[in-house]
Each structure stands twice: as C-alpha cells, then as structure tokens.
Amino acid sequence: MSKGQSLVLALLLAAALPALAQPVPPAPSAQVPAQASAQGVPWASLSPEQQKLLGKFGGNWSTLPPERQQALARGSQRWLGMTPEQRGQAQQRYQRWHSLPPEQRQMLRQRWQRFQSLPPNEQAAVRQSFKRFQRLPPDRRKLLREQWHNASPAQRQHMVQEAREHRMRRMQMHPPPRH
Numbered sequence: 001m002s003k004g005q006s007l008v009l010a011l012l013l014a015a016a017l018p019a020l021a022q023p024v025p026p027a028p029s030a031q032v033p034a035q036a037s038a039q040g041v042p043w044a045s046l047s048p049e050q051q052k053l054l055g056k057f058g059g060n061w062s063t064l065p066p067e068r069q070q071a072l073a074r075g076s077q078r079w080l081g082m083t084p085e086q087r088g089q090a091q092q093r094y095q096r097w098h099s100l101p102p103e104q105r106q107m108l109r110q111r112w113q114r115f116q117s118l119p120p121n122e123q124a125a126v127r128q129s130f131k132r133f134q135r136l137p138p139d140r141r142k143l144l145r146e147q148w149h150n151a152s153p154a155q156r157q158h159m160v161q162e163a164r165e166h167r168m169r170r171m172q173m174h175p176p177p178r179h
Contacts, residue, residue, distance in 0.1 A: 040066035041073045050076040125167065 043051065043061045051058065053076045061069065082090065097105065115126060133141060151159060 040064070041069040046073060046076070047080075049080050053079065129163075129167075 040062070043058065046054065050073065054061075054072055057064065057072065064072075079087065079090075100108070115123065118126070133144070136144070148156065148159070
C-alpha cells in the first residue's frame with residue numbers, strides 16, 4: 001500500500017472529525033444502498049473506486065460492524081466526490097487532528113457530539129456565527145480569541161449571553177425571508 005493510500009485510509013478512519021462545513025454531496029454512482037441503513041454495507045454494493053480506496057478492508061469487510069461499514073462507505077463517497085484541492089485541505093485537517101494530544105481530541109469529540117445533539121435551527125445559528133467569525137479580519141479574530149481565553153467562566157457566560165441577545169435583536173430587525 002502506498003503512502004498516499006495509507007493517508008487516505010487514515011482520513012477515512014477519522015471520518016468523525018468535526019467539520020462545520022456543509023458535507024460534499026456523494027457522487028451519483030457511489031450511493032450507499034438504502035437497505036444499508038439498518039444493516040451492513042455489502043462489499044459488492046461499493047463502486048469499484050470505493051473498493052479500491054477501501055482495499056485494505058476488503059478481506060475482512062464482512063467482519064466489520066455495520067456502523068463501521070457505513071461510516072467507511074460514506075467517507076469513501078465523500079473522498080471520491082472531493083476536488084484535489086478539497087482532498088488537500090482534508091489531509092491538512094487530518095494532520096492537524098492527528099497531531100493533537102489525545103485529551104484535546106476527546107474534548108473536540110465531545111463538543112462535536114454536543115453540536116450534533118442541537119436542534120437543526122441551533123446548528124444553523126452556530127454555523128452562521130462561525131462563518132461570521134471567519135470573515136472577520138485576522139487581528140480581530142485574534143483579539144476575540146484572547147478575550148475568550150483570558151475570561152473567567154462567569155465572564156464567558158456573560159459574553160455568550162450578550163451574543164445571544166445581540167443575535168435576537170438582529171433577527172428582530174432583519175427577520176429571515178419566508179418561503
């Protein structure tokens with residue numbers, strides 16, 4: 001197995017890595033069968049490209065738990081649907097993730113699980129706030145990060161409450177369009 005294929009497999013194994021970006025739609029020819037939702041994914045149902053990408057698992061695919069098969073199938077769909085630039089970005093994210101201490105990875109997993117448990121409208125609000133933060137100039141983002149890190153828990157709670165109130169005022173002034 002080449003170094004590139006090993007990295008791709010490692011990326012697929014880290015498919016649970018939190019990412020707030022919208023998922024890349026799977027390629028039409030690489031769909032996971034509908035019946036796979038309650039059971040495993042048959043190896044034969046994977047596209048030839050997916051089988052090549054997941055070749056390391058081919059010999060013991062049937063022994064993998066159904067959830068693992070589904071996660072690998074979804075991950076391979078996402079990978080195959082990415083542009084070379086997106087793949088490069090995914091590799092960089094994985095390398096950053098892999099270099100984190102285990103405690104920090106665990107903390108991020110817990111945050112991701114908390115995010116996933118939010119109602120869809122709250123998830124959308126978090127994504128929107130993140131996008132607004134990303135659009136800020138780098139020096140402003142740095143200042144905000146420093147303020148957050150230097151704040152006490154009570155001060156942080158106050159900052160969160162102020163942000164919520166600000167968002168509510170903004171929504172009242174500019175309600176979202178109705179469809």
